[in-house]
Amino acid sequence: MYVCLCHGISDKKIKKLAIDEGITDIRGLKRCTALGSQCGKCVKQAKAILAETEPFRLKQAC
Ligand code: FES
Numbered sequence: 191m192y193v194c195l196c197h198g199i200s201d202k203k204i205k206k207l208a209i210d211e212g213i214t215d216i217r218g219l220k221r222c223t224a225l226g227s228q229c230g231k232c233v234k235q236a237k238a239i240l241a242e243t244e245p246f247r248l249k250q251a252c
Pocket of ligand 1: 193228
């Protein structure tokens with residue numbers, strides 16, 4: 191599912207960046223993608239997806 195329609199960024203891409211690259215916040219996503227740089231409507235949903243990936247990030251770190 192697309193989260194950021196302006197830049198074609200999907201929930202899968204956000205999850206992959208969070209888990210593989212260790213991105214934990216919107217600032218990190220913005221460094222790697224253009225997410226939120228146009229209308230900004232995607233930021234709230236992107237934050238929720240980052241929160242969903244937190245258990246997987248913790249598991250990977252241990
Ligand atoms: S939907 Fe992401 S900037 Fe518009």
